Amino acid sequence: MHNPAMKAPPRLQSLVEEGLIDTVVRQLMSGKEAMVYVVRCGDDTRCAKIYKESTQRSFRQAVDYTENRKVKNSRTARAIGRGSKFGRQEQEAAWQSAEVDALYRLAAAGVRVPQPYNFHDGVLLMELVTDAHGDAAPRLNDLSFTPEAARTHHATLIAEVVRMLCAGVVHGDLSEFNILLAHTPGDGLAPDGGGGHDVPVIIDLPQAVDAAGNNHAQRMLLRDVANLRDFFGQFAPDLLATAYGPEIWALYQAGLLTNDTPLTGRHAHSTQAVDMGSVLREIDDARAENTARLLRKANP
Numbered sequence: 001m002h003n004p005a006m007k008a009p010p011r012l013q014s015l016v017e018e019g020l021i022d023t024v025v026r027q028l029m030s031g032k033e034a035m036v037y038v039v040r041c042g043d044d045t046r047c048a049k050i051y052k053e054s055t056q057r058s059f060r061q062a063v064d065y066t067e068n069r070k071v072k073n074s075r076t077a078r079a080i081g082r083g084s085k086f087g088r089q090e091q092e093a094a095w096q097s098a099e100v101d102a103l104y105r106l107a108a109a110g111v112r113v114p115q116p117y118n119f120h121d122g123v124l125l126m127e128l129v130t131d132a133h134g135d136a137a138p139r140l141n142d143l144s145f146t147p148e149a150a151r152t153h154h155a156t157l158i159a160e161v162v163r164m165l166c167a168g169v170v171h172g173d174l175s176e177f178n179i180l181l182a183h184t185p186g187d188g189l190a191p192d193g194g195g196g197h198d199v200p201v202i203i204d205l206p207q208a209v210d211a212a213g214n215n216h217a218q219r220m221l222l223r224d225v226a227n228l229r230d231f232f233g234q235f236a237p238d239l240l241a242t243a244y245g246p247e248i249w250a251l252y253q254a255g256l257l258t259n260d261t262p263l264t265g266r267h268a269h270s271t272q273a274v275d276m277g278s279v280l281r282e283i284d285d286a287r288a289e290n291t292a293r294l295l296r297k298a299n300p
Helices: 010-017 074-082 085-108 147-166 217-233 237-241 244-253 276-298
Strands: 023-030 034-041 044-051 116-120 123-127 179-184 197-202
Touching (some): 010 123, 023 044, 085 116, 085 123, 147 197, 147 217, 147 237, 217 244
Antiparallel strands (some): 023 034, 044 123, 116 123
């Protein structure tokens, strides 16, 4: 089906002039952080994500997410800390590039995310994720599932969370609102000549965090996994009893997590970890060491 082109919004005009996109087909969505347009690039249909300026965005750039994000240099870091105009611009650039970096990193690791193609003037050009009819794929929150399909998609997404974590990334805001259900074409060998199947694709990664470098990564991963459990648990109530989050994080912390690590969905909290006697002894030892250090300082 041919769609007539619309007038390119000002923020996409430079991409048209640079030859990165040919025409703008239509607006796909307008969210709190960005507007997304369907665009044509030669024979390909892609999407262009235009990030809103921070003054227009309602999503708070929480310190939880930006902790340990690398900035170019100490001048930039100081400017961001002071909240100067330059600092705000740099913080905005860091926020946008976090999604771009995460997309390239995760696509390379084999995680199902939209394929990124280019990032230019605050616009991310990437794959348009589609359904079986070639239209924009729906979000999970707009769909309902049989218990079997819910279990299948849940298992697929748990595996994706593991693959992301093995690549050093925690999504940080994963839920049914930022997962699309795409259709992969079949090989034509099915009785209907098609085949293919629906697969979840993870989107919206500006708040992705570095798993090893962010102190909030564990809490965010547990929340991401709990969101998946609660959503799919509506359709397959047996999933509500699973505890994949703590199991995945324990394996990750122990250095035992790989893309192929078998998971059980159960996690036994170690009673030994809460040995109050040894905890109190450690506190007493630390207190004694501190007292000794203060004495040495007072009597050099």
